[in-house]
Amino acid sequence: MPEIDESRNEAEMIAAILAGESQRFHDLIRPYERSVYVMALSFVHDEFDAEEIAQEAFLKAFRNLASFRGEAKFGTWLISITLNEARSRLRRKKLIKMEPLEASNDDDGSHVSPALLRDWKEIPSEALERSEMRSLLQKAVEGLPPIYREIFVLRDIEELSIAETADVLQITVASVKVRLHRARVALQKTLAPQLKQINSKGRWFPWS
Amino acid sequence: MVIECKHVWEHISGYLDGTLEPEVLRMVQEHLEHCEICSAILDSTRNILILTADERVFELPLGYSDRLHARLDEELKSAEAVVRKAP
Numbered sequence: 001m002p003e004i005d006e007s008r009n010e011a012e013m014i015a016a017i018l019a020g021e022s023q024r025f026h027d028l029i030r031p032y033e034r035s036v037y038v039m040a041l042s043f044v045h046d047e048f049d050a051e052e053i054a055q056e057a058f059l060k061a062f063r064n065l066a067s068f069r070g071e072a073k074f075g076t077w078l079i080s081i082t083l084n085e086a087r088s089r090l091r092r093k094k095l096i097k098m099e100p101l102e103a104s105n106d107d108d109g110s111h112v113s114p115a116l117l118r119d120w121k122e123i124p125s126e127a128l129e130r131s132e133m134r135s136l137l138q139k140a141v142e143g144l145p146p147i148y149r150e151i152f153v154l155r156d157i158e159e160l161s162i163a164e165t166a167d168v169l170q171i172t173v174a175s176v177k178v179r180l181h182r183a184r185v186a187l188q189k190t191l192a193p194q195l196k197q198i199n200s201k202g203r204w205f206p207w208s
Numbered sequence: 209m210v211i212e213c214k215h216v217w218e219h220i221s222g223y224l225d226g227t228l229e230p231e232v233l234r235m236v237q238e239h240l241e242h243c244e245i246c247s248a249i250l251d252s253t254r255n256i257l258i259l260t261a262d263e264r265v266f267e268l269p270l271g272y273s274d275r276l277h278a279r280l281d282e283e284l285k286s287a288e289a290v291v292r293k294a295p
Contacts, residue, residue, distance in 0.1 A: 022284040026277055033273055038266045047269050054272075055279050062283060114217055118244050120251040128264045137256075137265045156257055157266070162225070181221035184253055187260070188220075192252040195259075 010074045018066055025062055032075055035158045036082045042153040043086035045142050053089055057082040072167060079158060080168045083150070112185040115192040123199050133198070140190045148183035155180050211235050216246045220253055 013028045033054075040053035060081050061068075068077055127133050144152060154165045155176070166176045216239050222228045223236055240247050259265070 020288070022287050025284055026280060029280075033276060034263070034268060037268055037272065041266060051269060051272055051275070055276055058276065058280060059283055062280065062287075113214070114220070114249045114253065116245055117248045117252065120248040120255065122251070123255055123259060125259065125262055128259065128262050133259075134265050134267075137260050141260055141265075157261055159261070162227075177222065177227070180225075181218070184221050184224070184257065185217065188249065188253040188256055191256050192249075195256070196252075 007073060011070055014065060014068065029058055032078050036078060038157060039079060039082045039153060040086050042141060042149055043090060053082065053085050057085045060085065076160065076164050076168060083168060112182045114185050115189045117192060117196060121199055123195055136191065136194055140187055144183055144186060148179055148186060151176060151179045152183040211239055213243060213246055217249065220250060224254060
């Protein structure tokens with residue numbers, strides 16, 4: 001099982017780094033360069049800020065490596081640090097006006113309705129060669145309300161499990177499921193009509 | 209048991225993650241077999257998730273990795289200097 005090998009390998013690297021072989025930190029974090037940056041970018045929507053957050057998160061991870069206990073995966077721990085870094089930077093910049101009242105929102109039974117359509121022609125990944133396509137997807141993810149965007153990025157872009165996502169965000173598994181559902185449906189609602197229009201001149205029924 | 213479209217929509221995410229209870233899963237599947245709207249919603253959602261997860265959507269800035277490792281290197285070297293100084 002590669003995953004177990006990987007975490008054993010990481011544990012060994014971490015022990016070596018803590019014992020003074022600091023340079024091995026470069027190798028330890030290489031697999032996570034991308035996910036940390038994307039996590040940061042999904043918060044700040046600005047490449048420069050995202051890069052600064054990513055650097056800061058990796059530096060904090062190095063400085064606090066001794067406190068990593070190995071209960072979580074190293075990658076999950078790193079993502080938590082990034083999340084905290086991104087949130088505190090946003091707070092400093094006062095870009096977050098008010099966090100929505102979340103706890104009561106999860107179970108209020110309110111429905112998010114998807115975009116209705118009668119047929120869907122699969123859009124192949126090759127379509128992503130077009131910058132128009134990439135930018136549509138980026139904007140849609142960035143346009144999600146923060147509590148849904150966090151969930152979506154962790155679960156569907158960073159591919160954390162539901163339990164890991166709950167750990168990182170310190171919310172219940174049930175809340176992860178509810179928010180993830182809303183995030184996905186909201187994206188479908190925004191993107192399906194736009195993508196369908198780009199993809200074909202197929203029939204489209206905009207009732208809802 | 210027959211369920212309405214809007215009840216099926218509540219289970220889209222769970223269906224994609226494979227976390228539905230067997231009984232709910234069966235109802236959703238039966239509904240999907242004859243409802244082209246719900247099938248298209250499911251297909252489009254699945255397709256959109258695959259597209260947004262693609263690495264090309266969020267690209268790394270040019271030189272990001274080099275700058276990161278250069279910055280880390282400063283930190284690592286100063287940490288090593290501290291270790292060396294310690295008795």
